[in-house]
Amino acid sequence: MICHRCNGFMVEELLSDMDGQSSRAQGYRCVNCGEVTDSVLLRHRQLKQLPKKVGRQPRRLEVIALGGSSC
Numbered sequence: 001m002i003c004h005r006c007n008g009f010m011v012e013e014l015l016s017d018m019d020g021q022s023s024r025a026q027g028y029r030c031v032n033c034g035e036v037t038d039s040v041l042l043r044h045r046q047l048k049q050l051p052k053k054v055g056r057q058p059r060r061l062e063v064i065a066l067g068g069s070s071c
């Protein structure tokens, strides 16, 4: 499962409503940005078939080697 926001990895998770009275539903949580998606939202997205937003990607840190060369 890939996050629709950041293309990060999503893990399966059991979700429950805020009041805790509703039954739990299966969902997915992005380990990268924390986006939560449940089966209902997934179904809506599949029905709409929205185009993927490619513009937002997770920031990649570039490691710059400092002090490697001697003067």
Ligand SMILES: [Zn+2]
Residues within 6 Å of the ligand: 003, 004, 005, 006, 007, 008, 030, 031, 032, 033, 034, 035
């Ligand atoms: Zn994400």
